[in-house]
Amino acid sequence: xxxxxxxxxxxxxxxxxxxxxxxxxxxxxxxxxxxxxxxxxxxxxxxxxxxxxxxxxxxxxxxxxxxxxxxxxxxxxxxxxxxxxxxxxxxxxxxxxxxxxxxxxxxxxxxxxxxxxxxxxxxxxxxxxxxxxxxxxxxxxxxxxxxxxxxxxxxxxxxxxxxxxxxxxxxxxxxxxxxxxxxxxxxxxxxxxxxxxxxxxxxxxxxxxxxxxxxxxxxxxxxxxxxxxxxxxxxxxxxxxxxxxxxxxxxxxxxxxxxxxxxxxxx
Amino acid sequence: xxxxxxxxxxxxxxxxxxxxxxxxxxxxxxxxxxxxxxxxxxxxxxxxxxxxxxxxxxxxxxxxxxxxxxxxxxxxxxxxxxxxxxxxxxxxxxxxxxxxxxxxxxxxxxxxxxxxxxxxxxxxxxxxxxxxxxxxxxxxxxxxxxxxxxxxxxxxxxxxxxxxxxxxxxxxxxxxxxxxxxxxxxxxxxxxxxxxxxxxxxxxxxxxxxxxxxxxxxxxxxxxxxxxxxxxxxxxxxxxxxxxxx
Numbered sequence: 421x422x423x424x425x426x427x428x429x430x431x432x433x434x435x436x437x438x439x440x441x442x443x444x445x446x447x448x449x450x451x452x453x454x455x456x457x458x459x460x461x462x463x464x465x466x467x468x469x470x471x472x473x474x475x476x477x478x479x480x481x482x483x484x485x486x487x488x489x490x491x492x493x494x495x496x497x498x499x500x501x502x503x504x505x506x507x508x509x510x511x512x513x514x515x516x517x518x519x520x521x522x523x524x525x526x527x528x529x530x531x532x533x534x535x536x537x538x539x540x541x542x543x544x545x546x547x548x549x550x551x552x553x554x555x556x557x558x559x560x561x562x563x564x565x566x567x568x569x570x571x572x573x574x575x576x577x578x579x580x581x582x583x584x585x586x587x588x589x590x591x592x593x594x595x596x597x598x599x600x601x602x603x604x605x606x607x608x609x610x611x612x613x614x615x616x617x618x619x620x621x622x623x624x625x626x627x628x629x630x631x632x633x634x635x636x637x638x639x640x641x642x643x644x645x646x647x648x649x650x651x652x653x654x655x656x657x658x659x660x661x662x663x664x665x666x667x668x669x670x671x672x673x674x675x676x677x678x679x680x681x682x683x684x685x686x687x
Numbered sequence: 688x689x690x691x692x693x694x695x696x697x698x699x700x701x702x703x704x705x706x707x708x709x710x711x712x713x714x715x716x717x718x719x720x721x722x723x724x725x726x727x728x729x730x731x732x733x734x735x736x737x738x739x740x741x742x743x744x745x746x747x748x749x750x751x752x753x754x755x756x757x758x759x760x761x762x763x764x765x766x767x768x769x770x771x772x773x774x775x776x777x778x779x780x781x782x783x784x785x786x787x788x789x790x791x792x793x794x795x796x797x798x799x800x801x802x803x804x805x806x807x808x809x810x811x812x813x814x815x816x817x818x819x820x821x822x823x824x825x826x827x828x829x830x831x832x833x834x835x836x837x838x839x840x841x842x843x844x845x846x847x848x849x850x851x852x853x854x855x856x857x858x859x860x861x862x863x864x865x866x867x868x869x870x871x872x873x874x875x876x877x878x879x880x881x882x883x884x885x886x887x888x889x890x891x892x893x894x895x896x897x898x899x900x901x902x903x904x905x906x907x908x909x910x911x912x913x914x915x916x917x918x919x920x921x922x923x924x925x926x927x928x929x930x931x932x933x
Contacts, residue, residue, distance in 0.1 A: 583734060584768025584777075584854075588861055589758030598770065674733055675753040 423633055435460065477546040486546050490527075490553055497522055497561045504565040507572040507682045509669060517665050518564050525658035526556040529650050537646065555626065555647055556654045559611060563655035564662045567607025571666050572682055574599045582677050592671035600667050607659035611652050618648060689744045689864035691731070691760070691897040696739035698723060698730035702926050703739055708865075710744075711895035713917030715908045717930065722922040724901040725765060728867045731899070732762040743865060761863025765870040767854035774845070775838030777857055778824060827856050830886050832879060847874040855883060859890055866891070868900040872907070884911060891915070 438460045445453040477485055498519030508514040530553045534543040543549075575582065578599060585595040618624055619641075623631075626647050630640035672678050690710045695703040700723045708714050716724055730737035733753055741748040741760075748756055771777060825835040831852045845853065851874050858866075871887065872880040888911070891898045902908050908930075912919050919930035 578770075580764075580766055580768030581770035582768070583764070585770055586734065586754075587732060587757055587762050587764065588857065589754045591754050672736070674736075676734055676736065 435464075474546065474550060477550070481542070481545060483542075483544055486544050486549060489546075489550065493554065493557055494519060494523055494526075497557045501561055501565045501568065503685075505569050505572060506685050507569075507576050508685055509572070509666070510681055510683050513669055513681070517662055517669070518561075518568060521564055521658045521662035521665065522557060522560050524661050525654045525656075526553060526560050529654045529657070530556055533646070533650055552647070552650070556651060559651040560654045560658040562610060563607040563659045566610070567603045567659040567663050568666055570603035570606045571599060571663050572670075574602060575670055575677075576679060576682060579677065579679060586675060586677065592675040592677075593667075595675075595677075596667050596670065600663055603663050604659055607663070608656060611648075611655045615648055615652060618644070624648070689759070689895075689897060691865045691899065692742040692745070693731065694740040694742060696730060696737055696741055698726045698737045699735065700726060700925060701922070704927050706920075706927065708897040708899060710897060711891055713891060713898045713900065713912065713915040715912055715917060715919045715930075716899065716901050716922060716927070717903060717905070717908060717919070718922035720903070723925070724922060725869050727922070727927075728762055728869050728899065728901060729764075731867055732757055732760055734762070758861055759863055760865040760867065761858045761861060762867040763855055763858050763869060763871050765873065767850045769842045769850070772842060773838070774840045774842055774853060777842075777853075778838065778860060824856070824860050827860055827886075830882060831856055832882055848876065848879060851875060852879060852883060855886070859886070862894075864894070864896055866896055866898045866900075868898065868902075870901060870903065873903070880907075888915065 438456065442453040442456045445451070445456060473489065477489065498515055501518030501522070502508060502515050505514070509517060530549065531543065533552060534540050534545075534548060538548060540548045575596065582595045582599075586592070614622075614624070624644050624647075627640045627644035630643060631637060635643075669681060670678060690712075691708045693704050693706040695705060697703040704727070706714075716727065718724055726735065729735045731741055733741075733748060733756055743751075743756075743759060751759075769777060828835055828837055833852070833856075837853070842850075851871070855871060866887065868887070872883050875883060884907075887898065887900075890896060900911075908919050911917065920927050921930040922928075
């Protein structure tokens with residue numbers, strides 16, 4: 421089977437659909453036409469650049485360049501997690517908690533997948549590493565952003581109920597246990613739902629891509645399964661780490677709730 | 688029974704405070720709103736960071752783990768917090784030993800004590816160390832005007848006054864050695880207020896607990912301080928001073 425190459429004209433037609441959506445938003449006063457257009461433009465530029473970069477990377481397999489690209493992906497994801505928080509941790513924590521949790525989960529799972537599961541040599545071969553890491557980062561990013569946002573927002577609103585428990589002699593961990601559980605659950609719902617409906621309702625993106633590229637459907641399904649399991653465990657690990665570090669940071673050594681360590685996001 | 692000593696304790700907005708409250712002593716603080724009464728009480732309970740030291744019976748706070756400190760020095764905040772749906776769930780937090788078999792085996796009829804019948808259930812407390820059993824809790828609730836079915840009530844449907852009284856019961860059943868009360872009766876009607884005042888007074892005398900009470904009600908301060916031989920202080924311009932008699 422041959423891969424049918426897309427022409428610029430095909431893409432232009434598809435982008436016309438997005439323009440149509442923007443026009444609809446404008447006509448219905450939804451007020452999101454600007455954001456739609458900017459997001460579409462961003463993804464165009466970013467994906468074209470990535471295509472160019474990967475082309476070079478694949479040709480060289482230079483570990484330094486690959487590491488650099490991975491680092492850039494991580495730092496953007498960390499920034500994105502922070503940007504989605506309505507109540508952010510002050511100082512380096514605001515960026516650090518999300519970035520560190522993503523680093524711990526996504527990077528370690530990617531490395532395990534490449535060395536043990538898929539068995540690529542060398543393990544950092546960019547054709548496998550970059551797409552895997554990208555999918556993991558993208559999904560953990562969503563999970564962690566949702567979980568952290570739930571943690572900080574509920575804590576901010578739940579000051580009375582947390583302090584009431586502290587006042588009766590609860591430890592910080594007991595006092596925030598229910599909020600921590602809620603936040604984790606919220607972070608894990610998207611991936612749980614995705615796994616539950618995969619194949620019945622949606623054809624997941626990666627499988628779609630492989631089938632379009634001409635892979636046998638069974639191979640595509642196996643890869644998709646692998647990715648989903650990796651994503652689920654990565655999101656879970658990352659969210660647990662982020663929520664645990666975040667919850668700890670909300671209290672000090674004397675089990676006091678320190679809400680001044682959060683600040684409201686501007687805008 | 689415990690005395691409370693503030694040794695150059697400095698909460699936010701306030702000058703360092705020296706104050707000694709003896710075991711079983713009642714001390715009132717007042718002052719304009721925003722003067723820092725609540726901040727002082729929160730600082731003593733170690734809920735806000737503060738400079739200086741607080742001692743309970745000459746034991747410094749810094750040597751006692753914070754959760755234990757807050758169990759022993761119990762603060763009733765002006766705004767009560769509720770974390771579960773039902774009232775009863777809020778009475779289970781103390782990491783107490785399970786209620787003793789004898790208390791559990793008490794027939795239901797004996798649990799149903801009327802407010803007029805008994806004083807503060809300290810005979811139960813003495814049997815079981817500082818923890819009140821089921822009987823103690825039911826009697827405590829009865830003294831505040833509740834039937835014991837209040838434990839099944841929905842927190843959402845409680846009035847402010849009911850919340851305040853239940854928060855008091857929740858605190859006392861924890862058996863604190865020192866009481867810090869922040870407008871403990873502010874939202875209560877006269878008869879409920881009298882019940883709560885009486886209960887706090889009994890607790891103070893029977894447990895020899897030091898009580899530090901922030902109250903904006905001059906009549907209440909005068910009446911209770913006179914009856915108990917207590918002292919009154921006022922926070923003015925960031926300083927704690929003896930209140931001049933009205």
